[in-house]
Amino acid sequence: MTAFDELMAYQRQTEALAQIAGRLGWDQETVMPRGAAEQRAEELAAIESVLHARRTDPRIAEWLSHAEAPDEIGARALELIARSYHRNAAVPAELAAEIARATSRAQGIWAEARATEDVGHFLPILTRVIDLIRQKGQALAQAGFGAGDPYDALLDDYEPEATAATIGAMFDRMRPRLVALRERILSRPAPDVLTGHFPRETQLRMARTLAGAFGYDWDRGRLDLAVHPFSSGSGNDVRITTRVDESDPFNCFYSTIHEVGHAAYEQAIRQDFLLTPLGAGVSMGVHESQSRIYENQLARSAPFTGWLHGQMRAAFGDFGVDNADRFHAVVNAVRPGFIRTESDEVQYNLHIMMRFDLERDLIAGRLDPADLEEAWNARFLADFGQAVEKPSDGVLQDVHWSVGLFGYFPTYALGNVYAGCLHRALRADIPELDAALGRGEAHVATAWLAEKVQRHGGLYPPARLIRQVCGFDPDESPLLDYLEDKFGALYDL
Amino acid sequence: MTAFDELMAYQRQTEALAQIAGRLGWDQETVMPRGAAEQRAEELAAIESVLHARRTDPRIAEWLSHAEAPDEIGARALELIARSYHRNAAVPAELAAEIARATSRAQGIWAEARATEDVGHFLPILTRVIDLIRQKGQALAQAGFGAGDPYDALLDDYEPEATAATIGAMFDRMRPRLVALRERILSRPAPDVLTGHFPRETQLRMARTLAGAFGYDWDRGRLDLAVHPFSSGSGNDVRITTRVDESDPFNCFYSTIHEVGHAAYEQAIRQDFLLTPLGAGVSMGVHESQSRIYENQLARSAPFTGWLHGQMRAAFGDFGVDNADRFHAVVNAVRPGFIRTESDEVQYNLHIMMRFDLERDLIAGRLDPADLEEAWNARFLADFGQAVEKPSDGVLQDVHWSVGLFGYFPTYALGNVYAGCLHRALRADIPELDAALGRGEAHVATAWLAEKVQRHGGLYPPARLIRQVCGFDPDESPLLDYLEDKFGALYDL
Incomplete structure (x- = not known):
């Protein structure tokens, strides 16, 4: 040998x-x-x-x-x-x-x-x-x-080749447009709220339908319940988990679709990469781009929510929203809130940006951990216009820092940025995508992503991979344009 | 250090x-x-x-x-x-x-x-x-x-200190009494047969009730389905499996109880033995003695089947056997058959004895594998009075030899022999056992076995352990006496 x-x-x-x-x-x-x-x-x-x-x-x-x-x-x-x-x-x-x-x-x-x-x-x-x-x-x-x-050296573990300087510059370009969009949205009337009871077993049946609609391969995976949903495994054993809240079916449905995004990536990797260093997703950012494009650009689109609305009416009967347009608005509701994991497409990245700045200061020694709570609350007030009233709504909400994950948060926002780029390229390549999504056939997008992104596993570094697929260097504009278009129409801005 | x-x-x-x-x-x-x-x-x-x-x-x-x-x-x-x-x-x-x-x-x-x-x-x-x-x-x-x-050296892996010579001598003493008992039983009228449909979910609920009745600790275990039931794990994570046949609930119930016997042994081992060489059952024979005494001497006893009959009537309604005595006979039915895993307390050890003799001959080189099928069929005819008509009923029925398990079969019979000894001692120590079993409180026996046998894990070699608990050297007479008494009464011999 x-x-x-x-x-x-x-x-x-x-x-x-x-x-x-x-x-x-x-x-x-x-x-x-x-x-x-x-x-x-x-x-x-x-x-x-x-x-x-x-x-x-x-x-x-x-x-x-x-x-x-x-x-x-x-x-x-x-x-x-x-x-x-x-x-x-x-x-x-x-x-x-x-x-x-x-x-x-x-x-x-x-x-x-x-x-x-x-x-x-x-x-x-x-x-x-x-x-x-x-x-x-x-x-x-x-x-x-x-x-x-040191911070870039930590970041490198999760997103090879990324640097805090370029991410920070990108976040500085994103912040004003997102803050402005958020403020305009919150000045408009709030969308409807779901009412009714959504039985656990019916939700789980629907979650399986949704995973199937996105092309999740049941022969090489399974769905179980977990307190915090996650996906797990590579190759031919990639499992997903979800959770059920009987008053909020979107919790189950969209966390399932998010995890299917991660899992579909792992399932689609070339079989000859199995159990090699190339046999897993290339970075946290690219992984998150898959979960995010599935969850947001695809599953929160008007055609897909139109199809989902019909499925839910058939499964649950009347739940207080009888019109597909209003249902689309409910799925995409933007409301004031403190919690990252519960936030919408518009506010999510603002959460990431403040964590990114705070953790850079902690690692650089510019911020004393004893002053972290105060710094968090001041920043939250500045970016979100709300005063944090309890630590579980603020500095204690995320597990990441306790388990030593510094340099991880920015990959969530990078994932959203990559998803914005990929979504633009996907739309250009598949003009009939909306028609397919309207029939619940989200696997059309999975097939494109599998061929363009997922099958390559760890073969190409993140930025090269996105450039190769999209024909342009990854940046924030496709995401921001998409958000302004989508929420401009939804909130009649 | x-x-x-x-x-x-x-x-x-x-x-x-x-x-x-x-x-x-x-x-x-x-x-x-x-x-x-x-x-x-x-x-x-x-x-x-x-x-x-x-x-x-x-x-x-x-x-x-x-x-x-x-x-x-x-x-x-x-x-x-x-x-x-x-x-x-x-x-x-x-x-x-x-x-x-x-x-x-x-x-x-x-x-x-x-x-x-x-x-x-x-x-x-x-x-x-x-x-x-x-x-x-x-x-x-x-x-x-x-x-x-060589054969003793293989056997030693599964049952330390046992030898083919002593096991063979014991089997030679057991065989005539078992063959005679079997013949007398088969000359009598066959017991009733269950009729009806036993829904899967109800069976699984009952299986959980049965495991609980024997004191299985759910906080450190769980029950799932498997094609071939087994138990798995040591210490604080000991899981059991079962299977369901909707026309034969005993398949599910007695395989569950059998696996609870194995699992209860592992769960009861002293916590300070956890993850040490003493932290698992000491031998296959002693392990099997626990699964067997749970399944047979306890769960197939008249008082326990009386309780089970009531539970089953409540759960399943009428299933063709309305009398507790007839139900006890059904549970203990002895019928002609070819398959070891489906056989009853009387015939089971006869199956083991023929495998023991055949595998000794194979390892000693006295029997050519090419002649194995013929040898099997001749021996089966001699011991069971039936001609084997297809290999799946004969030499191909067990997986053991294909996976290299030679020296393993005799531990099943040793387990039955040890169970006979322990049962005699248990009865002597707990005169009120039948009353407890009649209330479904089989955990009374588990508590005794846990204290006397199970908690010691690998501390004492098998024969010493049995002697220490029973006050006599392990031999076949308690088992044979018990079988002749029990089946003599059941079949009015």
């Missing part, structure tokens, strides 16, 4: 073990008995330890120094393995272990603090986590990641 | 990884999407390879040579680790890998052969598997296992 073949065989086993770790996570959130939690934590630690040892095995460096790639795909595989190896090797083992311990504790403390509205309870462990993640960022920067900038 | 502590920490991680491998097996048989099968095989191979490397790591020998156990529990842990290490080290890696490959293929070919009634299709791969298992037995025997006898 050549060094290349040996490395690939080794990597394949690592990828298989990583799939197993992911499957354990799925099990934990869906079917695991309550009493198994502690034992499961130890099992997860065991497999993570095996994975960490494999990913930092010095033989990788040895193989890399001798391996010759037979083709473009092999070269990209080597590049991704080298990247992962050098990132892992750059972080001292003791620091990595300490981050694992601290974030594991922090997550529980964050949940307690949020339940009791007690920022002070969370502050010591958050301060500790930030300190550790800063150390990690510095270690990565010293190894050359992020061109020597 | 001392060598003992280092070894225990290492072992703990191995045990955690082994639990993960088991959980993947559960996933595969219950919830895995169909299209994931190939990918899953590769994932399982990856974790098995990690486990094999850990179990044969030369550091174990090093630690063992320096480790000093602080107490009896530590000494037993060292003994079990040493046993496992030396067994794994005795089998050449290439032979172990070849067995894994061959049995993985053989299982599929066996299923095809059974479906097409084609022994010839199975014969080449079975011959190969037997050859490989013989080599394994010889390698183990050369390393001193089974006192130098």
